[in-house]
Amino acid sequence: MIDGLVYKEWIKTRWAVLLLTLLGLGVTGYALLSLGRIVAVRGVAHLWEVLLSKDVLLLDALKYQPILCGLVLAVVQWAPEMVQKRLKLTLHLPIPLGRITFVMLSYGAVVLGLLFLVQMLILWGDLSRILAPELVTHLLVSVAPWFLAGWAMYGVATWVVVEPTWRGRLLRMLVSYGVVSLYFVAETPRAYQDLLWVVGLWSLLLCYVAILSIYRFKEGVQ
Numbered sequence: 001m002i003d004g005l006v007y008k009e010w011i012k013t014r015w016a017v018l019l020l021t022l023l024g025l026g027v028t029g030y031a032l033l034s035l036g037r038i039v040a041v042r043g044v045a046h047l048w049e050v051l052l053s054k055d056v057l058l059l060d061a062l063k064y065q066p067i068l069c070g071l072v073l074a075v076v077q078w079a080p081e082m083v084q085k086r087l088k089l090t091l092h093l094p095i096p097l098g099r100i101t102f103v104m105l106s107y108g109a110v111v112l113g114l115l116f117l118v119q120m121l122i123l124w125g126d127l128s129r130i131l132a133p134e135l136v137t138h139l140l141v142s143v144a145p146w147f148l149a150g151w152a153m154y155g156v157a158t159w160v161v162v163e164p165t166w167r168g169r170l171l172r173m174l175v176s177y178g179v180v181s182l183y184f185v186a187e188t189p190r191a192y193q194d195l196l197w198v199v200g201l202w203s204l205l206l207c208y209v210a211i212l213s214i215y216r217f218k219e220g221v222q
Helices: 002-042 044-053 065-083 086-092 095-129 133-161 166-183 192-208 212-219
Strands: none
Touching: 002 044, 002 065, 002 095, 002 133, 002 166, 002 192, 044 065, 044 133, 044 212, 065 095, 065 166, 133 192, 133 212, 166 212
């Protein structure tokens, strides 16, 4: 029955996943092409100089794409559950509530994780051709919080969508805005380096915060 639940989520979100994948690949390609143009016009030495002497990443095209992916996937996956009353039926399956919600939320987290992993691998592969390993690490560590913000956005957006009351949704929107904004407070490259594993764990846990609203929905909170 768990397999059927995962398949249901895939059928519901497959077109959105395809579009988000194309978006991610397109934005990644655009960011790398921008670097390629700099190398073609000014040379690799200039690119190295900019990265080493200035607080510039040159990958800003990627900055908000992950949170857009997290938001879209959350809405596509969970809005039909609320609007079409599907969630109420799903929660009556002969499976513990905690397991149902864990599987559904894990589906979204895994889909985003795979998309972001592919993007990071593409970045690593292309950057490794023109930059020293230290500079590749510098860039990847610097952009990692943006991808973790995508996970966080998925979690808090789902938390908002499945909240059964409008007052609760408005409050959660404000909290969610504050939470996601924290990922973009520091503009300096590698600002989150020492806390990256903490931010990663926090982001993963946020993927499951919607369980609280789902329990409220199950209890019939109005």
